[in-house]
Amino acid sequence: MASTTTALEAPVARRESRGLWRDALDRLLKNRLAIVGGIMVILLGVIAIFGPFISSAFLHPYNEQNVQLTAQYGGRPVPPLAEPGYILGTDKLGRDLLARIFDGAQISMTVALVVQAVVLLIGIPIGAIAGWFGGRIDNYLMRFTDVVYAFPDLLFIIILTMAFRETWFGRAMDGLLLVFVAIGVVSWITMARLVRGQLLSLKETEFVEAARAIGVPDRRIVTRHLLPNAIGPVIVAVTLGIPGAILAEATLAFIGIGAQPPRASWGSLIDDGRDFVRGDPHLVLFPALAVAIALLSFTFLGDGLRDALDPKLKGKQ
Amino acid sequence: MTELPDDIQVETEEGRRLAEQLQDSRRHARKLLEVKNLSTHFFTADGVVHAVDDVSFELDYGETLGLVGESGCGKSVTALSLTRLVPNPPGRIVGGEIIFDGVNVLKLSNEEMRLLRGKRIGFIFQDPMTSLNPTLTIGYQIAESARIHLGLSRRAADDRAAELLSKVGIPRARERMGDYPHQFSGGMRQRVMIAIALACDPMLLLADEPTTALDVTIQAQILELIRSLSAEFGTAVILITHDLGIAAGMCDRVNVMYAGRIVETGAVDDIFEKPRMPYTWGLMDSLPRLDEKKGERLRTIEGLPPDLINPPNECRFAPRCRYARDICREQEPELTPREEERHFARCHGTEPGGWIQ
Amino acid sequence: MVGYIVRRVLWIIPVLLVVSIITFSLMKATPGGPWDREKELSPRQIALLNSKFGLDDPLPVQYIRWLVGWPTDDGGFQRGLLLGDLGPSYRYPDRSVNEIVADGIWTTVQLGVMAFLLAVIVGIPLGVIAALRQNALPDYIATFISVLGITTPSFVIATLLMVVFSVTLGWFPTSGWRGPEYWVLPTVALALAPIASIARYTRASMLEVTRKDYVRTAHSKGLKERTVVLIHMIRNALIPVVTILGPILAFLVTGSFIIELLFSVPGIGRFYVNAIGTRDYGLIMAMTMLYAGAVAFMNMVVDILYAYIDPRIRYS
Numbered sequence: 006m007a008s009t010t011t012a013l014e015a016p017v018a019r020r021e022s023r024g025l026w027r028d029a030l031d032r033l034l035k036n037r038l039a040i041v042g043g044i045m046v047i048l049l050g051v052i053a054i055f056g057p058f059i060s061s062a063f064l065h066p067y068n069e070q071n072v073q074l075t076a077q078y079g080g081r082p083v084p085p086l087a088e089p090g091y092i093l094g095t096d097k098l099g100r101d102l103l104a105r106i107f108d109g110a111q112i113s114m115t116v117a118l119v120v121q122a123v124v125l126l127i128g129i130p131i132g133a134i135a136g137w138f139g140g141r142i143d144n145y146l147m148r149f150t151d152v153v154y155a156f157p158d159l160l161f162i163i164i165l166t167m168a169f170r171e172t173w174f175g176r177a178m179d180g181l182l183l184v185f186v187a188i189g190v191v192s193w194i195t196m197a198r199l200v201r202g203q204l205l206s207l208k209e210t211e212f213v214e215a216a217r218a219i220g221v222p223d224r225r226i227v228t229r230h231l232l233p234n235a236i237g238p239v240i241v242a243v244t245l246g247i248p249g250a251i252l253a254e255a256t257l258a259f260i261g262i263g264a265q266p267p268r269a270s271w272g273s274l275i276d277d278g279r280d281f282v283r284g285d286p287h288l289v290l291f292p293a294l295a296v297a298i299a300l301l302s303f304t305f306l307g308d309g310l311r312d313a314l315d316p317k318l319k320g321k322q
Numbered sequence: 323m324t325e326l327p328d329d330i331q332v333e334t335e336e337g338r339r340l341a342e343q344l345q346d347s348r349r350h351a352r353k354l355l356e357v358k359n360l361s362t363h364f365f366t367a368d369g370v371v372h373a374v375d376d377v378s379f380e381l382d383y384g385e386t387l388g389l390v391g392e393s394g395c396g397k398s399v400t401a402l403s404l405t406r407l408v409p410n411p412p413g414r415i416v417g418g419e420i421i422f423d424g425v426n427v428l429k430l431s432n433e434e435m436r437l438l439r440g441k442r443i444g445f446i447f448q449d450p451m452t453s454l455n456p457t458l459t460i461g462y463q464i465a466e467s468a469r470i471h472l473g474l475s476r477r478a479a480d481d482r483a484a485e486l487l488s489k490v491g492i493p494r495a496r497e498r499m500g501d502y503p504h505q506f507s508g509g510m511r512q513r514v515m516i517a518i519a520l521a522c523d524p525m526l527l528l529a530d531e532p533t534t535a536l537d538v539t540i541q542a543q544i545l546e547l548i549r550s551l552s553a554e555f556g557t558a559v560i561l562i563t564h565d566l567g568i569a570a571g572m573c574d575r576v577n578v579m580y581a582g583r584i585v586e587t588g589a590v591d592d593i594f595e596k597p598r599m600p601y602t603w604g605l606m607d608s609l610p611r612l613d614e615k616k617g618e619r620l621r622t623i624e625g626l627p628p629d630l631i632n633p634p635n636e637c638r639f640a641p642r643c644r645y646a647r648d649i650c651r652e653q654e655p656e657l658t659p660r661e662e663e664r665h666f667a668r669c670h671g672t673e674p675g676g677w678i679q
Numbered sequence: 680m681v682g683y684i685v686r687r688v689l690w691i692i693p694v695l696l697v698v699s700i701i702t703f704s705l706m707k708a709t710p711g712g713p714w715d716r717e718k719e720l721s722p723r724q725i726a727l728l729n730s731k732f733g734l735d736d737p738l739p740v741q742y743i744r745w746l747v748g749w750p751t752d753d754g755g756f757q758r759g760l761l762l763g764d765l766g767p768s769y770r771y772p773d774r775s776v777n778e779i780v781a782d783g784i785w786t787t788v789q790l791g792v793m794a795f796l797l798a799v800i801v802g803i804p805l806g807v808i809a810a811l812r813q814n815a816l817p818d819y820i821a822t823f824i825s826v827l828g829i830t831t832p833s834f835v836i837a838t839l840l841m842v843v844f845s846v847t848l849g850w851f852p853t854s855g856w857r858g859p860e861y862w863v864l865p866t867v868a869l870a871l872a873p874i875a876s877i878a879r880y881t882r883a884s885m886l887e888v889t890r891k892d893y894v895r896t897a898h899s900k901g902l903k904e905r906t907v908v909l910i911h912m913i914r915n916a917l918i919p920v921v922t923i924l925g926p927i928l929a930f931l932v933t934g935s936f937i938i939e940l941l942f943s944v945p946g947i948g949r950f951y952v953n954a955i956g957t958r959d960y961g962l963i964m965a966m967t968m969l970y971a972g973a974v975a976f977m978n979m980v981v982d983i984l985y986a987y988i989d990p991r992i993r994y995s
Binding site for chain 3: 438466505518
């Protein structure tokens with residue numbers, strides 16, 4: 006049956022699809038919350054990298070005390086906007102709160118990086134091996150993760166940090182590296198399970214079977230078909246795992262583990278400010294706000310990435 | 323202010339019987355279902371999709387009507403529109419009338435519509451694996467309608483459910499009332515769906531591709547079940563399918579749909595023996611035949627269905643039609659009568675005096 | 680199903696065993712001994728103390744002792760962890776860990792249970808309503824609380840609650856545990872993050888269920904909307920929510936010690952924090968095992984519960 010020439014002119018029920026990543030990017034850019042989150046994340050990154058320079062140049066170094074100033078306030082912290090140059094006020098030792106919050110941002114972003122690096126380094130190989138080989142290997146690996154999972158996170162981190170506090174590793178970065186790695190060590194399980202799940206299910210899908218049937222070699226199957234599908238959820242998991250890491254670090258700092266003075270983790274700032282909460286709530290409020298903003302930004306960005314990469318999962322219509 | 327059948331409102335036993343009688347006598351004079359100029363559109367981010375465009379047809383009491391067409395032609399949406407189950411957003415019935423048993427369905431309140439569903443109109447969906455609630459026993463799911471619509475007690479409803487279960491061919495029905503859907507095979511689950519749909523002895527059964535997801539051997543059983551039960555209870559059936567063979571075996575009349583419109587309608591024998599629309603020919607032609615020579619290519623209809631977002635004012639099949647002429651592209655044909663009784667086709671070329679014979 | 684339960688219960692044993700080995704090893708690996716206190720002790724005193732507490736024996740022996748027990752010099756038998764004795768406290772030589780724990784455990788348990796109940800009773804309905812009234816007021820409220828719970832660390836919430844309701848408004852006391860009014864702030868502070876998780880998860884689950892085919896079937900049967908939601912949707916939506924109850928219980932267990940610290944609640948949490956600071960190995964080890972055991976047990980209960988309420992698993 007010959008088709009008529011007008012077949013080419015007729016409106017056809019077809020939509021263009023421009024490839025997985027372009028489509029995802031388009032969807033992401035339509036999500037305003039995700040864009041806000043993304044901008045904040047970039048901002049935090051900038052502050053983390055250039056913070057000390059900015060505060061030294063335009064404000065005050067984060068560990069510089071100014072007792073003469075606080076003396077004018079009866080030895081108490083300086084309120085925000087009360088003195089020029091101290092935008093958010095100071096603590097009881099006259100240290101610029103904004104500068105200290107910048108330092109906290111640096112700590113938090115470093116936490117995010119280091120923890121996720123550890124998570125990826127441990128989680129992906131374990132998950133991939135378990136998922137690809139399946140069977141007994143998968144079984145033993147999963148039991149191993151069950152054991153790690155059974156351990157209450159915070160306790161494990163505390164014990165770990167205490168055990169290795171005196172070693173060279175424990176002293177790196179003023180003890181911070183140890184804390185970060187410890188947080189990573191308890192956090193990799195979700196990633197491993199994710200990767201394992203992806204590989205297990207994708208291994209058996211019809212399009213892999215189809216690829217094999219056409220004669221595509223295994224290696225290409227993995228690189229061209231399996232990995233691109235797995236990368237999406239991995240990126241989402243990394244982004245959504247960051248708030249947990251930041252929170253863990255803040256909590257530890259709050260009870261005195263991790264950042265030591267004069268470093269100013271947001272958690273330790275809140276701890277310091279606790280006693281002044283009645284008269285000088287800014288000492289608690291601003292670090293808390295910083296934590297909230299950081300957490301929200303990564304959460305929005307992560308949610309946006311997830312919706313962008315798999316719109317089927319989207320709840321809203 | 324609605325024309326709800328009296329028997330749903332009347333309280334006493336006598337009154338109810340009287341209303342039934344009245345209903346019966348009125349029924350001889352009218353059709354069970356009259357759909358007039360039904361249009362259902364979907365309002366999406368990409369535009370308004372005219373899924374069902376100005377569709378009209380009738381259905382007699384006890385008749386079996388086939389809605390045949392390819393994926394996306396609007397047959398499922400038509401059925402959903404009849405019970406106002408079109409997902410909203412983004413879909414909406416934007417025009418037309420649906421008169422069911424003398425009642426104007428589109429004018430009913432939500433509550434009144436709810437009373438119709440299940441009780442007067444039963445629905446069988448395509449995928450039995452997902453259409454049953456996995457956390458409720460099948461006995462419960464069947465008895466639920468009976469309890470709510472017929473006012474039966476728990477026990478009476480369970481009895482009725484067991485009866486129905488056995489009637490649809492589930493062995494040891496009573497024992498299996500307490501089982502869960504995942505303990506049944508696909509074919510058995512579809513039988514359960516049929517039991518649910520028929521629980522309140524509805525006047526109309528809407529079967530949306532009931533066998534598409536099943537094995538071929540099971541297909542025949544399920545279809546036979548639907549046929550025998552509808553004959554026994556006098557239930558009218560609208561059978562939606564893309565499979566012509568199924569339509570041929572089950573239906574009294576057939577509507578062929580394409581791109582949101584009905585393009586041909588008539589008695590089943592007329593449609594199959596004397597189709598009067600090139601699309602219908604194409605459908606028949608594309609069926610593989612036993613008497614073909616091996617190695618011969620299967621015949622297809624070239625091209626794709628049109629985009630329903632802005633349907634052009636031409637015959638929607640024209641781009642793919644080998645018989646199309648200029649008039650086909652300038653003006654969309656109406657459904658006009660053909661030789662046989664109640665046989666209509668939407669085609670310029672096959673009209674009396676046209677260029678296709 | 681029974682097989683599953685049995686396996687799940689037995690599984691706890693190796694898990695806790697490994698946990699105990701790890702805890703023990705880490706404790707022993709920590710430099711600095713339990714005797715590094717303010718007072719300077721002479722080497723002889725240290726040696727005596729070490730001997731008394733069996734700290735100079737080979738590690739595996741110490742481990743077995745700690746875990747199971749050992750016969751004492753006078754012919755009796757000193758029980759170990761598995762047999763119920765949590766060991767001595769190095770910091771408070773006159774009190775055993777058992778006593779210290781007994782002192783505070785019920786308070787901690789009470790706090791945890793109340794927070795859990797609050798989280799479930801508030802979180803689930805919040806999630807359900809938010810899903811049903813998407814983008815309307817209830818959804819925004821639920822989302823707001825969720826966001827608050829997720830982004831605000833519990834210690835910040837605790838501090839803020841204290842400031843607003845205790846210091847400023849004076850409705851509730853800041854510290855102590857002497858009556859119902861003392862319970863409110865700590866419970867709310869502890870429960871907020873779980874409320875947020877549960878609400879969020881429930882909402883997502885409900886939204887997914889809304890689009891399922893069996894919901895369409897339920898509508899086609901002409902059921903009342905209320906019936907469809909309560910009987911058909913919620914049952915299915917809640918099943919996945921059970922899976923996060925495990926981690927939530929774990930959070931309540933471990934997060935409680937921070938709340939206890941802040942509100943001076945006399946539970947075992949503050950002992951734990953102090954023990955960390957003072958390197959009281961006995962207390963640390965015992966309490967870690969206690970916490971880990973509780974978490975493992977609760978996870979097991981949750982897993983079994985999950986298998987039970989999903990008919991697809993129960994009857995298979």
